[in-house]
Amino acid sequence: MKTFLKYLFIAMVAMASVAGAYGQSQNDYSKKIDLELLKQDFRVLRDSLQKLHAGLYRYKTKDEMNALFDQCYKQLDHPVTETDFFAIVSRLISSIEDGHTECFLPQDMIKAIIAGVKIFPIQPKYVGGRAYVPCDTKTFLAGTEIVEIDDKPVNEIKKQLFRLLSSDGSIETEKYVKINDGHDPFSYLYFVVYGEKSDFKITYKTASGGLAEKRLPADYFPKMECAPVSAAVDQYLSLEYKPGGVAVMTLKTFANEYLKRTKENFENFLAASFKELIDRKIIKLIIDLRENGGGEDTNGALLYSYITDKPFQYYTSLGSTTKQVKDHPNLAIQEPKENNFKGKVEFLISGKSFSGAAEFSSIAKSNSRGLFIGEETGGGYYGNTSGNKYAMVLPNTKIRINIPLYKYVMAVKKVQDKDRGVIPDYTIMPTIQDYLDHKDVQMNFALELLNKK
16 A cells, blocks of 8 residues: 555656657647647546545645635636646646645657657756755766756746645655656656756856856756666665664565565564564664655554554544545554564654655654654655545546545644644754765764664
8 A cells, every 4th residue: 555656757768768669749749739628627637536535625625625726727728738737737736735646647748758858958956945966967077056947046946846746735855755766857847847948057056166157958858867766676674783782674665565576574574573672682773764655554553563562543534535444454452562672762764754654653753652863754744645546547638647545544642733744853864965975864863862872
């Protein structure tokens, strides 16, 4: 359940290999669509969201959502291209504030864009409101800060691109992950927002701290420099030991389907690991969830049962727009495991800590089980809308939308902000130099903190 979708950029690269044989005209992405067809698609989308989306009113009232629907519909007063319509739909989806609700251009349109559109030729890395070149390119050294693109400050560009990205509540860490790591590549979003360009004026910081300008010609997707690379994972679960009697448990997924590929078993791993911690008399534990995009929700409850010695509640409710679920295991009172860990625990979290990993984090945070270090989780503190999804295709534009069908509400104490994720006790944000040096400042901080106690 509830895992990140495959990265868009990876799909683009895969399709790029067949783009040369693709028969669609390179100009099809700029063809305007009849207004009545666009309106029909929007009405179908609105009706489906209102009937099916269990969390449509989690962060916004019904009146607020109706106003958003009406505002978007009013924009359809003339024929536009499919990418222009996609931008309107994306902004609507983003406004729902649900990270499991996403929309995608049809594959033939993506192929047409790959084959026919020249885009911003570098994949930058955003760190906060700043953008950097994350590798050596033909023009820039790794770490070069980009200040403006075509006279627009990069922070303002980021705000416009973020309006197309979905996330839970007002959480931005997940959006940084999407734009930096290839789920929704910067260049693709830049094209959707600002259109096609032949070149780009780059204002950047020099080594001496001054500003300089260069013009970069646009280029095709397969030639993009610093493109994100998705490393193959051969092990999702691990337990290792650090100096000072500290154990580090790394859990990169809760998804059993991924674990089957690597011949790992979540339940067996936890049982063996926590027995080993007791046998070795370990009293300091770091649980690293920074790469964990979720998976089976029961795995989150199982994990917490190993770090508590008290019965606990995980979900308070779970339901769709038509029924309330009564028989989900996580609705029952959960009992601690016999070999539960009673020592000190720290949790490492990030914007990739989404869905089931964010659920677990909210339970651990609400019960004050240990300190949280890193960046705000990508998933909401109070829960999410996920589980089964309705994968709809709009009849005319063929834009694809995933609509999650079940609203999950966590059994957590109230916090000040209802639209945020789990906020770390210690927010540690790596700098661009930390990234380039492969320096894990979050882990280092966690180890230093534990060893001081």
